[in-house]
Amino acid sequence: MKTTAPVVIAFLGGFIMVVSFFFNEETTFVGGLSQELLNWMIIIGGFTLLLGVVSITRVNWAAVSNKKEGWIYKIFTLLSILVMSIPSVLPNSWSPLLGRDVGSIYDWLFNYLQAPMMATMFATLAFYIASAAYRAFRARNAEATLLLITATLVMLWRVPMGESFLNLFPGDIPYFLNTYIMNGANLAVQRGIIIGAALGAASMSLRIILGIERTYMGRG
Amino acid sequence: MSGIEIFQTWLVAFFTLALFSFLYKDNPVYKLAEHIFAGLTTGYQVGLIWDTVVLQKLWDPMIYDGKWWLFVPGILGIMMFSRFTSKYSWLSRIPLAFVMGTTGGIFLTTQLHGLVLPAMKSTMLPLGGGGGFAAALLAVVVVVGVISTLIYFYFSKEHTGALGVTAKIGIWFIMISFGAHFGYTVMGRVSLLIGRMQFLINDWIGSF
Numbered sequence: 209m210k211t212t213a214p215v216v217i218a219f220l221g222g223f224i225m226v227v228s229f230f231f232n233e234e235t236t237f238v239g240g241l242s243q244e245l246l247n248w249m250i251i252i253g254g255f256t257l258l259l260g261v262v263s264i265t266r267v268n269w270a271a272v273s274n275k276k277e278g279w280i281y282k283i284f285t286l287l288s289i290l291v292m293s294i295p296s297v298l299p300n301s302w303s304p305l306l307g308r309d310v311g312s313i314y315d316w317l318f319n320y321l322q323a324p325m326m327a328t329m330f331a332t333l334a335f336y337i338a339s340a341a342y343r344a345f346r347a348r349n350a351e352a353t354l355l356l357i358t359a360t361l362v363m364l365w366r367v368p369m370g371e372s373f374l375n376l377f378p379g380d381i382p383y384f385l386n387t388y389i390m391n392g393a394n395l396a397v398q399r400g401i402i403i404g405a406a407l408g409a410a411s412m413s414l415r416i417i418l419g420i421e422r423t424y425m426g427r428g
Numbered sequence: 429m430s431g432i433e434i435f436q437t438w439l440v441a442f443f444t445l446a447l448f449s450f451l452y453k454d455n456p457v458y459k460l461a462e463h464i465f466a467g468l469t470t471g472y473q474v475g476l477i478w479d480t481v482v483l484q485k486l487w488d489p490m491i492y493d494g495k496w497w498l499f500v501p502g503i504l505g506i507m508m509f510s511r512f513t514s515k516y517s518w519l520s521r522i523p524l525a526f527v528m529g530t531t532g533g534i535f536l537t538t539q540l541h542g543l544v545l546p547a548m549k550s551t552m553l554p555l556g557g558g559g560g561f562a563a564a565l566l567a568v569v570v571v572v573g574v575i576s577t578l579i580y581f582y583f584s585k586e587h588t589g590a591l592g593v594t595a596k597i598g599i600w601f602i603m604i605s606f607g608a609h610f611g612y613t614v615m616g617r618v619s620l621l622i623g624r625m626q627f628l629i630n631d632w633i634g635s636f
Contacts, residue, residue: 409539
């Protein structure tokens, strides 16, 4: 029961979705069933994310309760979770500050704390990427040199000063370089990776549907 | 600027500088900002899921549209929380298996039909299809790039002889592509940094 039922459910779910590919989703029963299952998947996926939220809260609560290292900071994490989430799940018919509409606590916290902090976090990476670039761009061999030249050209093309500099070259050289790098080599590698990853995903999907791949169940 | 606008600007400036302070070294102000950010992001997810999934996809259709059968995914979703008990944690495998199976079914068809076949079709273009020598050369570059990239990631046979030479060409193509992506990523991050600096200089310092 503990392992057979999940394998049977995975097979049935996968089988219906594969079969439904060959049917019209609006006019046939199988097509309609696949749309319903997709909806079910979104609902379960939502609960899975909530599971993650509960897990984060439990871990932080345990750290505060046991006064583990850095527990004072975790109080702020817990407070932030509560301040952001509780007003958002309450109906805004009770108060304009509740819910997720413009002018709510949720909206204010998102606009004036969460979004700027997220932008700052990613902006901080500019400094670390510069340090990574120094290490990656040293022309030690042919491959590293190719990386250096391509990255430099791409960065130059994206700023007005660089574009003006590249336009100093005669004829259509900058245009052809851009075409062969971005629409040639870069596109080819993207396609190669897409084809490889898609074939891998398809074969892994088949293994899951047939019950060969069961690692998602965990142990026990 | 009104009082509330000044407060908002100073609040954003404080947390922006607190997060940037990590560039010097790890410190308590950064840790505080980091933990608040983690909490807010988690709380943000709660509001988003509650509204877009629990209310819009489950509760409202079940109660107001008469779709009573939606109680099944609701119960399956609640079963995910059995992971917190050691005795009944196996119950969470059922909704997990449902998601894995249906996702597998979708992937099996869409990955092949939606990605592999279109990518192959766009790669194998006729050389005399118009556009002259430049277009034909570009088509050859793309074919060579795709094949050599795929061979570089083929690990079932040792990369020696012809396979090794093709894999070597593949790594050159891959380095060019990674270089292009690196350049794009650097520019994206620098754009964000410029945005934050503009806020600090124009909005915050400008409010003094």
